[in-house]
Amino acid sequence: MNTPIRIAINGYGNLGRGVELALAKAPDLALAGIFTRRDPRGLKPETAGAKVFAASELDARRDDIDVLILCGGSKDDLPEQGPALAARFNTVDSFDTHARIPEYFAAVNRAARDGGHSALISCGWDPGLFSLNRVYGEALLPDGDTYTFWGRGVSQGHSEAVHRIPGVAAAVQYTVPSEAAVTAARSGTRPQLTTRDRHTRECFVVLKAGAEPEAVRRAIVTMPHYFDEYDTTVHYISMAEFERDHQAMPHGGFVIRTGATSDTHKQLVEYRIQLDSNPEFTGSVLVAYARAVHRLHAGGHTGALTVLDVPPGLLSPKSADELRRTML
Amino acid sequence: MNTPIRIAINGYGNLGRGVELALAKAPDLALAGIFTRRDPRGLKPETAGAKVFAASELDARRDDIDVLILCGGSKDDLPEQGPALAARFNTVDSFDTHARIPEYFAAVNRAARDGGHSALISCGWDPGLFSLNRVYGEALLPDGDTYTFWGRGVSQGHSEAVHRIPGVAAAVQYTVPSEAAVTAARSGTRPQLTTRDRHTRECFVVLKAGAEPEAVRRAIVTMPHYFDEYDTTVHYISMAEFERDHQAMPHGGFVIRTGATSDTHKQLVEYRIQLDSNPEFTGSVLVAYARAVHRLHAGGHTGALTVLDVPPGLLSPKSADELRRTML
Numbered sequence: 001m002n003t004p005i006r007i008a009i010n011g012y013g014n015l016g017r018g019v020e021l022a023l024a025k026a027p028d029l030a031l032a033g034i035f036t037r038r039d040p041r042g043l044k045p046e047t048a049g050a051k052v053f054a055a056s057e058l059d060a061r062r063d064d065i066d067v068l069i070l071c072g073g074s075k076d077d078l079p080e081q082g083p084a085l086a087a088r089f090n091t092v093d094s095f096d097t098h099a100r101i102p103e104y105f106a107a108v109n110r111a112a113r114d115g116g117h118s119a120l121i122s123c124g125w126d127p128g129l130f131s132l133n134r135v136y137g138e139a140l141l142p143d144g145d146t147y148t149f150w151g152r153g154v155s156q157g158h159s160e161a162v163h164r165i166p167g168v169a170a171a172v173q174y175t176v177p178s179e180a181a182v183t184a185a186r187s188g189t190r191p192q193l194t195t196r197d198r199h200t201r202e203c204f205v206v207l208k209a210g211a212e213p214e215a216v217r218r219a220i221v222t223m224p225h226y227f228d229e230y231d232t233t234v235h236y237i238s239m240a241e242f243e244r245d246h247q248a249m250p251h252g253g254f255v256i257r258t259g260a261t262s263d264t265h266k267q268l269v270e271y272r273i274q275l276d277s278n279p280e281f282t283g284s285v286l287v288a289y290a291r292a293v294h295r296l297h298a299g300g301h302t303g304a305l306t307v308l309d310v311p312p313g314l315l316s317p318k319s320a321d322e323l324r325r326t327m328l
Numbered sequence: 329m330n331t332p333i334r335i336a337i338n339g340y341g342n343l344g345r346g347v348e349l350a351l352a353k354a355p356d357l358a359l360a361g362i363f364t365r366r367d368p369r370g371l372k373p374e375t376a377g378a379k380v381f382a383a384s385e386l387d388a389r390r391d392d393i394d395v396l397i398l399c400g401g402s403k404d405d406l407p408e409q410g411p412a413l414a415a416r417f418n419t420v421d422s423f424d425t426h427a428r429i430p431e432y433f434a435a436v437n438r439a440a441r442d443g444g445h446s447a448l449i450s451c452g453w454d455p456g457l458f459s460l461n462r463v464y465g466e467a468l469l470p471d472g473d474t475y476t477f478w479g480r481g482v483s484q485g486h487s488e489a490v491h492r493i494p495g496v497a498a499a500v501q502y503t504v505p506s507e508a509a510v511t512a513a514r515s516g517t518r519p520q521l522t523t524r525d526r527h528t529r530e531c532f533v534v535l536k537a538g539a540e541p542e543a544v545r546r547a548i549v550t551m552p553h554y555f556d557e558y559d560t561t562v563h564y565i566s567m568a569e570f571e572r573d574h575q576a577m578p579h580g581g582f583v584i585r586t587g588a589t590s591d592t593h594k595q596l597v598e599y600r601i602q603l604d605s606n607p608e609f610t611g612s613v614l615v616a617y618a619r620a621v622h623r624l625h626a627g628g629h630t631g632a633l634t635v636l637d638v639p640p641g642l643l644s645p646k647s648a649d650e651l652r653r654t655m656l
Contacts, residue, residue, distance in 0.1 A: 018589070021589055021590045022589060025470045025471045025589070026470060046590075098656065101652055101653070101656050102649070102652055102653050105652055122656055127656045129464070129468075129597075131655055131656045132640050134655050135640050135641060135643065135644050135651060135655050136457075136640060136643065138644065138655070139616040139619075139643035139644045139645075140457075140609075140612050140613055140616050140643070141612060142353045142354060142645075143353045261346070261349055261350060261353070261604075261605060261608035261609060261611070261612055262349050262374075262605070262608055264604070264605075265603075265604035265605035265608050266604050267601070267602070267603050267604060267605070267608070267609045267612075268600075268601065268602040268603075269457075269599075269600070269601050270598075270599070270600045270601075270602075271597075271598070271599050271600075272596075272597070272598045272599075272600070273595070273596065273597050273598075274595070274596040274598075275593075275595050275596075276589075276592070276593035276594050276595060277589060277590070277592075277593035277595070280589035280590055280593050280595070281468075281589060281595045283589070284468050284469060284589055284595075285468055288467040288468050291467075306641075306652060306656060307640070308639065308640050308641035308648070308651055308652075308655075308656070309639045309641055309648070310639060310640075311636065311637050311638060311639050312460050312463050312464060312635070312636050312638075312640070313463060313634075313636035313637055315463065315464065315467035315468070316463050316466065316467045317467075317470075320636070320637070321430070323463060323636055324429055324430055324433055324634060324636075325429070325430050327459055327462050327463050327466070327636075328426065328429050328450055328455045328459045328634060328636070
């Protein structure tokens with residue numbers, strides 16, 4: 001076994017924890033440390049012996065870190081941290097604000113080039129693995145259509161939006177792909193599916209004392225951007241039920257591509273994931289790509305990149321020879 | 329639009345025809361010619377204006393060809409043609425004798441390096457897209473199991489093996505994944521599945537006059553390597569039924585990866601294809617990878633490579649910028 005690749009974690013929420021657990025499954029990678037803006041003494045890592053440091057110590061520990069995985073949020077943390085840290089480290093992040101990816105890529109690319117580092121942005125499953133499958137599907141079947149479905153799974157953004165409504169004590173929102181839409185997408189009949197056709201939304205809400213259920217329901221289902229374009233069901237539950245039944249973070253989804261290769265022949269390609277834990281799976285994706293980033297950088301790469309730029313074999317701890325012999 | 333990439337086809341059976349049809353769907357690629365060992369005047373291409381040449385003219389037309397797609401068979405054609413042509417052209421082939429891939433890779437690699445060309449071997453869906461998904465799955469979920477299922481679809485090798493039995497006038501063999509095995513694989517319980525558990529085999533056979541059905545059946549189901557390890561059903565049909573119902577070449581399959589990311593959480597990743605026409609889909613895969621080979625070679629690459637070495641974005645006619653903006 002060669003010297004392990006040293007991976008550090010920046011930010012220790014659900015995703016940071018998922019990355020930590022994924023590192024424990026990879027014998028060729030070592031956890032170089034968890035960096036947090038909170039008091040390091042307050043953190044309880046999942047793995048025995050994990051070292052926790054203040055985020056302010058990152059620069060002092062640069063020589064111990066081959067790749068830094070950024071586990072902050074896309075809204076407030078990454079727009080600032082991504083470029084700043086790519087100037088000083090090889091990085092992997094899960095920036096997922098689709099509309100802002102080009103400007104984020106440009107900022108990270110400049111910083112990584114200037115600093116001589118490699119920075120993989122927007123990694124995870126969507127953007128990430130689903131992006132890969134959208135690109136593969138369209139390239140293989142150019143005369144066709146792509147359908148992406150998400151769920152059944154928890155959307156944190158939607159859960160938080162419901163939680164912010166006056167009278168709501170706690171809330172979780174599940175995004176649910178419509179079975180009829182999935183079946184239609186697979187059929188190869190190339191249906192046009194509206195936003196409302198594709199997914200429904202299901203909310204489990206704990207009310208504060210005195211809150212008016214019908215008013216809260218109306219505030220949810222009419223909320224612009226989040227709910228108004230969807231059919232939404234609201235269930236009221238007790239805090240005990242919320243705590244018992246809705247703490248897991250399952251998720252999943254499909255990328256379906258159908259296309260015609262001739263007048264008479266249709267083809268279907270489908271990629272599907274079904275996750276008990278969204279953050280643990282996303283953490284596993286980030287870790288596999290951290291291995292690839294280390295190798296690309298060792299081979300001379302600098303600048304920003306995405307999953308679309310990474311040769312698949314580099315994700316595996318196995319050598320190219322071994323992959324050809326055993327996996328091709 | 330830039331100048332189209334000029335793709336030529338070597339060998340015009342079912343696969344060559346599939347490649348030709350796929351090229352017709354790709355506006356950035358142009359068919360530079362179909363090369364055949366048969367009399368070129370006897371070929372009827374699918375697309376209007378397709379030029380057909382004798383295989384002996386290949387060298388004379390080198391300057392008109394950016395990438396040559398080899399559509400010969402893995403048993404007799406490619407072991408010789410692959411290295412010979414990689415010395416003189418950028419190539420893509422579908423060499424699919426899994427056990428011999430390492431030696432084939434080495435031979436093609438030497439020839440391509442010496443000739444200053446790029447040669448992608450073992451492309452298609454298995455080996456090919458299924459290999460990709462085996463590698464992605466294992467890299468993302470290292471603590472898990474991978475299951476590959478093929479079918480329901482025609483196996484040409486098995487059909488030919490049945491056809492060679494004395495008394496058989498015509499035959500087609502369908503490989504059928506066992507539903508119970510697919511369900512078990514998806515369950516995340518990590519079942520150990522034997523060869524017999526995973527697939528059954530179904531043969532549709534036309535007997536010659538005077539042939540003894542039970543003797544033929546026994547010859548099929550006990551045939552070593554091909555059938556003896558499987559549960560095989562034999563149906564006898566008329567030549568009219570054979571010609572009416574069994575001329576299509578459907579196929580499909582699954583690559584399923586299940587794994588644990590922690591003591592409590594299981595994850596599932598599944599890749600599935602369902603094909604009306606196996607050769608047309610395989611042709612589409614070869615064509616997308618021909619685009620990537622042209623780009624890699626233009627960027628300085630020489631030698632042999634596999635799908636595991638190709639950055640996914642290079643398969644798409646879209647630029648990296650456009651992919652990030654629209655597909656990520």
